[in-house]
Structures are given as C-alpha cells and as structure tokens.
Amino acid sequence: MLDISISYDKYKFLGNEFLTWLWYVIETNINISELIDNNTENIIFETGNSIVLENSLGDDSTEKISIKGDDAGLEEGATALKKGAVVTDINLVMKIDENEFQFTIKGESMNITGLKTPSAGKIDKNDNIEGALLEKAYLCNSVFQIIDKLFIVFIKKRISQDWKNSELVKIRNWVKL
Amino acid sequence: MDFYNFKIKEDFHEYSDMIRPEIKQLKIQQYESKNLNSGVFMGILSSSVSISRYTVEKKKTEDQPDSVLEIVRNGLKENAITGIEDDYEEISIGWTPYESPYDPDFEKFSFVFGEYFIFSLRIDKKKIPAKIIQKHTAVEIAKRLKESDREFLSKNEKTDIKDQVIEHLMGRIPSTPDIYEVIWDYEQALLFFFTTQKAANEELETIFFKSFKQKLIRLFPFTLVETSPSFTDSERDLAANLSTIKFSR
Numbered sequence: 551m552l553d554i555s556i557s558y559d560k561y562k563f564l565g566n567e568f569l570t571w572l573w574y575v576i577e578t579n580i581n582i583s584e585l586i587d588n589n590t591e592n593i594i595f596e597t598g599n600s601i602v603l604e605n606s607l608g609d610d611s612t613e614k615i616s617i618k619g620d621d622a623g624l625e626e627g628a629t630a631l632k633k634g635a636v637v638t639d640i641n642l643v644m645k646i647d648e649n650e651f652q653f654t655i656k657g658e659s660m661n662i663t664g665l666k667t668p669s670a671g672k673i674d675k676n677d678n679i680e681g682a683l684l685e686k687a688y689l690c691n692s693v694f695q696i697i698d699k700l701f702i703v704f705i706k707k708r709i710s711q712d713w714k715n716s717e718l719v720k721i722r723n724w725v726k727l
Numbered sequence: 728m729d730f731y732n733f734k735i736k737e738d739f740h741e742y743s744d745m746i747r748p749e750i751k752q753l754k755i756q757q758y759e760s761k762n763l764n765s766g767v768f769m770g771i772l773s774s775s776v777s778i779s780r781y782t783v784e785k786k787k788t789e790d791q792p793d794s795v796l797e798i799v800r801n802g803l804k805e806n807a808i809t810g811i812e813d814d815y816e817e818i819s820i821g822w823t824p825y826e827s828p829y830d831p832d833f834e835k836f837s838f839v840f841g842e843y844f845i846f847s848l849r850i851d852k853k854k855i856p857a858k859i860i861q862k863h864t865a866v867e868i869a870k871r872l873k874e875s876d877r878e879f880l881s882k883n884e885k886t887d888i889k890d891q892v893i894e895h896l897m898g899r900i901p902s903t904p905d906i907y908e909v910i911w912d913y914e915q916a917l918l919f920f921f922t923t924q925k926a927a928n929e930e931l932e933t934i935f936f937k938s939f940k941q942k943l944i945r946l947f948p949f950t951l952v953e954t955s956p957s958f959t960d961s962e963r964d965l966a967a968n969l970s971t972i973k974f975s976r
Contacts, residue, residue, distance in 0.1 A: 554945065561949035563971045568948070570974055634975045659947050661923040663777040679772075679826065684841045686771050687910050690778060690919060701948075702957045709965035718972065725974050 558658070565657030566604070568704045569637040573597065573627075574721050575700075576642075586699040591646050593696060598641030598652055601627050605635035614638075631725045644693065651693055660701075665693065770825075770847070770908040771921055779928055781918040782954050783911070784942040795913060799844055800833060802938035807831040808849045817897065819851040820930050822938070828906045844911040848920075848931055851902040855893065863892045907931070918943060 572595070575582065582593045599620045605613040615630040627637075641654045641664075653665040667689040707717050770776075808821025808831050823829070824836035825845045838846045867888045868880060880888075908921040909931070920931055932943050944950055952958055952966045 554950070557949040558945075558947055561969075562947070564948040564952075564966070564969065567972070567974075632975050634973050636974065656923075657948075659779065659923070659945075660951065661777070661779045663923055665776050665778060666774060667776075680840050682772055683825075683845055683910075684843070687841075687843055687845075687912075687919070690776070690910075694778075694780065698951065698955070701951060702955060705952060705958070705966055706962070708969060709962060718974075721974050722976055726976070 562658030563636075564705070564708075565660055566636040566638050567657075567708070568701055569640050569655065569657045570631070571704050571707075571717075571721065572642075572700060573601070573637055573640060574724050578720075578724055582696075582700070585703055586696065588696075588699075594645040596643040596645075597624065598643050598654070600639070600641040600654065601637060602639040603627055603630040603635040604638045605630060605633055628725075628727075644696065646692060646696070649689075649692075651689070653693065655697065660697070662693065662697075665690065667693075770906065771845070771910065776921055777923045779920050779923045780946040781920065781943040782946055782950070783913075783916040783918055784944055785916055796839070798939060799838070799911075799913075803838060803846060804833050806934055806938040807833060808851065817853050819902065820934055821849060822934070823847050823849045823906070825908060828904070842912065842914060844909075844913060846909055848907045848909060848927070848934065849904055850907075850927065850930060851904045853897055853900055853902045855896050855900060859896065860889065860892060863896065864889045867892055 575585070576595045576597055582595055583589070583591060586593070600616070600618040601624060602617075603615045605615070607613055613630075613635070615626060615635060617624060617626050637657065639654055639656050641652070644651045644653075649668045651665065651667055653662045655662050667686065707713060803822045806821050808819060808823050821831065822833075823831040823846070824833055824838060825840075825847050827836045828847055828849060830836075831849070838844050864885075868885060871880060871884070871888065872878070905927070907924075907927050910919040910921075912918070920928065922928070928945070932945075935941070935943050944954065946954070949967075952963055958966070
C-alpha cells in the first residue's frame, strides 16, 4: 500500500467526486435504497444546511464557495458546478424509515462532523449507560454503512467502461440545467 | 479532602463517625469517584458528535477471546493517563475509562460494553496564551535592559529570556484536559474515534500501537477502496489509476 499521507492527498479527489455524484443522486431523486440493494429499509437523502465547493483554477490556486443557512438557496452551488467546481463538504439529512440523521461529510477524509442521530432516550441512571452507548454505536454505524455502500456503488461506476458514456453524461446534463 | 469529608459527613448526617473506618474509606472513595465523574461522561452520548474512522490491522496470529480481553485490559492499564509529574512537562497522554475520565482506574470501571470496547483518550496539555508569554517576556526584557544599563539585547538574549519565561509559566499553570472517546469493534476490526482533530488523531495512532501492538489505518477514500472486501484486486488497480474528471463541459 502507498504511504498513507501520499495516498490521502493523491486520492482526495475521489471523495470530492463522490460527494458531487451524491448531490446529483439526491437532486435527481434517484432511489437510494435500490441503488445500494437495500430491500428492507426506505432510505431518503436530502441536502441539509450547508455545502462547500472548490474549483481548481489550474495555477495551484483554488476558489472556494461556501453556502450556509437553512434557507440558503443552492443556486450558487449549481453555478459553481457549471464552472467546474466539485463538492468538498456537504450537510445531509438521511432518513432510514422513521429515523432521521443529520451530519456533514468531508470528501477528502470521509470524516463525519455534527452527527445528530435519533434520540437515544434520557439517561437518568448509570445502569442505562450501557444500553444508551450500544444504541448510539449502532446508530453511528448505520450512517457509515450506508455511506460506505454508496461509495462502493460510486467507485464501481467510476471504474466501469460505461462511466464516460453513461453516468458522466447524465451528471453533465444535470450540471448544465 | 476537607471538602469531601464535609460532604460525606453531610451525606451520612452525623452518623459517619459510627461507620467502620474501612467502610467509611470505601464510601469516601466511591463518593470522590462519583463526584469526579458525574455529568462528564457524555461525549458519545451528546446530541452532536464528530467521528473519524479506522480499520485495525489484523495480527497474523489470531488471539483467543480470553487473551484478547487481557491484551486490551493490559494495554489500557499500562498506558492509562498519569498526572503530569514534572511541573515543567507540557503534555500527558493516556487512556481512561469512558465512565471515569478523571480517575483512570480500569479495575474499578469497565471498558467492555456489549460487543464493543469503549474507553477514552485523555490529553492533558498546558496551554499558555501567546499574549501572556508576550507580556512576561516584554517585562523581563525591560528589567534586563535596566539592570545592564543597555539600550538593546541581542536576538539570542531575547530568545533565552522567552524560553525562561515559558519554563517559569509552565510550572505555574495547570494542564487542560481534552477527552476523546473510542469505540472499538474488535470482531469487525473497526474503530470510531470521536473527534476529527488532526493532532488528536495522530496521538491516538501512536498510543494505540504502543498499547496493543496493532496498527490503525485511517479510513479515507483510498484506504476505503484498499480495505473493502467489495472490490477485487483488478478493481482496486483500476481505482488506483483514476485521475480527476470535470463534471462540467
């Protein structure tokens, strides 16, 4: 395996491309449960309250576009995409059946920040701590499992022969709108 | 200790003197422990959390479940945080039980919760605000100029004074503790670290290897592809050869 810090820098573009693709998937209402072959749960993603895009200007400089706030429109994001930007961070609302999660994911590290899971109930006694911890671990794991499955789907598409003639064309048509 | 004695006395009303000394000592320990830790073990359970993920590199020889527990317990105990012994030491790093961040006693508090190992990494660091260093250095420089009846000090002299000021202040200020929780799913060789701070992640990687002789591999795009069983070797090669594309025309 490549040196960790080298591989981190070299392939961070894959994380940013994944988030850009995920935005396309959300905005074009592609069925995520079907996409990841999950027949038992209804999984819905929505964009949350922030998105950060980055546009490489070619001379080692980059242009960063941050859109924040619950009521902020994403038109600026769409404009940035048209100029060649990619998503580097995105706040997402993920619903698994009745359970709602909200978090921000960073493309280059796949780190998750500000993760809000469904309430694990109030803890009033030390005896309840183990149950609450196990539930929280399960909820956090659920988020990563779905993100990982989506990432695998993206990478499989990205390395496929069809990528340039199929998925990329669809994304470019969406960006153009 | 006076405070605790007073509180204990309050809790036991005036009967505390009637309790057998060894029982009383145990009660005091429990009381101190409860008070040291009450309300602080939220972290993972707080309403908003940040997580970085690792896979744990598997050892060539698989350990028996009993020995796994012992290995982890020993690793935690041997590398539990100790107080900053030297007044001038800047940092102290070590493990502490999840339920007891300020009493790193793995005999008294468990690290096994269901199928997970859950504990915390505590980093105690002395942080001197830059403005305080600046102020004390300026005062010392002025003092030195006056004493030596000179108008200027050399760069080296100023650096020496600054170093002395930092050393002096280090001995005077207490350290600030930061606590980051760890959930380790041993079976799945997966670890959640409840922070995304780079410095804390680096400390975790170092102390984890020192404690358990197992290497942590951060999960980010490249390592996710490399470690996921969903990809064949040829798919990994294709992914490794990808380069950026433009989503706009």
